[in-house]
Amino acid sequence: xxxxxxxxxxxxxxxxxxxxxxxxxxxxxxxxxxxxxxxxxxxxxxxxxxxxxxxxxxxxxxxxxxxxxxxxxxxxxxxxxxxxxxxxxxxxxxxxxxxxxxxxxxxxxxxxxxxxxxxxxxxxxxxxxxxxxxxxxxxxxxxxxxxxxxxxxxxxxxxxxxxxxxxxxxxxxxxxxxxxxxxxxxxxxxxxxx
Numbered sequence: 504x505x506x507x508x509x510x511x512x513x514x515x516x517x518x519x520x521x522x523x524x525x526x527x528x529x530x531x532x533x534x535x536x537x538x539x540x541x542x543x544x545x546x547x548x549x550x551x552x553x554x555x556x557x558x559x560x561x562x563x564x565x566x567x568x569x570x571x572x573x574x575x576x577x578x579x580x581x582x583x584x585x586x587x588x589x590x591x592x593x594x595x596x597x598x599x600x601x602x603x604x605x606x607x608x609x610x611x612x613x614x615x616x617x618x619x620x621x622x623x624x625x626x627x628x629x630x631x632x633x634x635x636x637x638x639x640x641x642x643x644x645x646x647x648x649x650x651x652x653x654x655x656x657x658x659x660x661x662x663x664x665x666x667x668x669x670x671x672x673x674x675x676x677x678x679x680x681x682x683x684x685x686x687x688x689x690x691x692x693x694x695x696x697x
Contacts, residue, residue, distance in 0.1 A: 509567070509573055509577070513563060514560070516585045516588070516589065517559070517585075517588065520588055520591060521553060524549055524553065524556075524592045524595050524596075527545070527592065527596040528542070528549060529542070529545075544599045544600075544602045545599030545600060546599070547603075548596075548598040548599035548611075549599065551676075552594075554683070555591070555615065555618075555675075556591060558679065559584075559588060559618065559622065561685060562622070562685075565685065565690065566626065566629065569629075569633075569639050569642060571636070573632075576631070577628050577632055579628075580629075583621045583624060583625070584625050587614065587621045588618055590614055591614065591618075594611045594614045597610070597611075603668045603672070604668070605664045606664075608660075608664040608668045608671050608672075609660075609662075609665065612658075612664060612671060612674075612675075613657075616654060616658055616661070619650060619653050622650070626643055627643075629643075630643050645686055649681055649682060653678045656677055656678050
């Protein structure tokens with residue numbers, strides 16, 4: 504399999520995930536600001552999830568530019584990531600519809616923990632398939648700290664959801680901030696510059 508096929512499939516799945524999430528936004532029955540008010544939690548959960556899906560798509564895009572060959576392990580690791588990402592619309596809708604209640608927020612944190620673990624598995628699988636690629640190893644090393652930090656924050660957000668869902672929400676936002684600006688060195692290396 505060529506990597507372009509894997510990229511196209513992944514892009515398609517991610518586009519469908521975003522489409523499913525936006526379809527969960529229901530039109531209010533009234534034409535006033537008060538009619539919009541109950542939709543605020545639903546919209547906020549959508550925005551947060553859209554940002555996370557966008558971050559995964561962006562990082563996946565940069566990662567795939569470094570891949571020279573695709574193995575069966577890479578294909579399965581990629582499917583594993585896409586599986587967990589495909590559950591984001593469900594968790595997003597549940598969090599929004601239940602106005603950020605503790606259990607849905609904790610489940611949301613667990614899901615993003617699993618997405619982070621799946622992305623790490625994909626990175627490790629790609630690195631093992633490209634043992635001789637020093638640039639790729641440097642990129643994986645640079646992202647490892649961000650990945651560990653993200654998993655720590657997601658894991659902390661699980662029990663903290665029962666203390667304060669606002670604290671969990673802040674932790675989600677911190678993770679987004681950590682990842683939203685791509686590392687310039689990774690961008691240069693993915694373009695073949697040094």
